[in-house]
Amino acid sequence: MPAQAAAIRLVDDAGQTLEFVRPPQRIISLTPHLTELLFAVGAGAQLVGVDSASDYPEAARMLPRVGDYSRINFERILALKPDLVIVWVGGNRAADIHGLKKMGLPILHTQATRLDDVARLLRLLGQASGHAAAGEAAARDVSARLAALQGRGTQKPPVSVFYQVWDRPLMTVGGSHWISDALALCGARNVFADLRGLSPVVSREAVLRRAPELIVGGSDAPDLRRQWERFASLPAVKNRAFVRVDADLLHRPTPRLIEGVAELCAAVAPYR
Template sequence: MIRRGILALCLLLAGAAHAAPIRVVDDAGLTLELVRPPQRIVSLTPHLTELLFAVGAGAQAVGVDSASDYPEAARGLPRVGDYSRVNFERILALKPELVLVWLGGNRPADVHGLKAMKLPLLHTRATRLDDVARLLRLLGRASGHPAQGERAAQQFAQRLAAIERRYARGRRLPVFYQVWDRPLMTVGGGHWISEALAVCGARNIFADLTALSPVVSREAVLQRAPEVIISGSDAPDVHAGWRRYSELPAVRTGAFVRVDADRLHRPSPRLLDGVVQLCESIAPYER
């Protein structure tokens, strides 16, 4: 009888801990308070979906955006819209206890609409490599998995540090990272891809620009003379667009690199796989 009583008490305490109230300050400086860990979570970007699964809260996800395709379990979840527009009716029908949004990624009008519906929102930002570790901690606490979030964050930070040591270079190879062609878009110095280039021993030729994804002119690219031109797998063929500019060092040597956008363009734990691929792709052009 005593053993049964102790067991019942342990189960009661475990249940109470699992249902502990949630209180976190998000990236908009707003305090999110929930009476218990949310069991119905909607994610509105692919990287937030990945982060949710990475902290052990995948089973709590009930809806995601149309581009959330990783991990495999995310592919079978209901779709609630994409980067251009979310479907408010679908989100409401899922009765979410928490909605994850990306400031700077989701449309302000959509975020405003979700607020107007009085849905609990967790506002997030991501611009730098180490934001992934910070977001793992934040989502871990917000979803009721603080220990798993902390563990995942530490693993990410340790692997990032190892990559930085492995690819440390003296020379800074001038690189143009092309996000899109019409308009011609790149990444500014505050973007994690610019930081990833530095980790790989390269230099983003537009690192002086403050916008995260600035539009630039072809004349500006020609003037800054990149030795390598890089694009993501989701962009048009950059070789076709630049091969007639024989004055560019990258064109003269055929230094065109294409990387996996799903990894390098998403601030999730897989981002480091993208950084390694980026470094390995650049290495042959370093002299």
């Protein structure tokens, strides 16, 4: 559906007020989850450029690439003549966001850390792109599906989990990450929930000290069992408790995250 031709005024996640006489028709997204969220609210046709990792839905693969998480191509962005660039604060480099500001481009700042941010971002991006009604409908659907998963972890004591994002360096998720929220919902406890930041680096010694009963990793991470099986005293090794989940679902704050949470709950359940 075409974007509604009405004036737009909104406040983004950086507290910046944006005003448009009509909905932006040439949007650039700089992260995969923002691209997916824009398609989810019906704004896919307004996208003229995306980052190199934007691969869902299939139509996103056909859009021009303007860089990746390590560096964006300012010349290519200017050539696409965007009337809105959407960034992820904490995900995109601060230097890149600053460079876009210096070029005078309209920027929508977004943040995503918690499970509830998916519904909130659907509303924000729906409003920003002229698809407020579709954004509201998508947000309500996500919230309802998330609510249906609530209560799965209330019957038994939580199982302690080390969530491994990567091995070199050894990275996990902090307490402010939506995966920590997902673990709690599933009846598990992130052993590094006290750490700040989305993806802090930890040592193997720290993991051993916190003695997780279960080690979980994304499908894009190296083999977990091979890395940890030599640490025989680790409860997860004793329990042979290693599981992998679909990283595309669980690592992106989009409507598909709810499927990832359901998969995580199913993976955790046998170890509780």
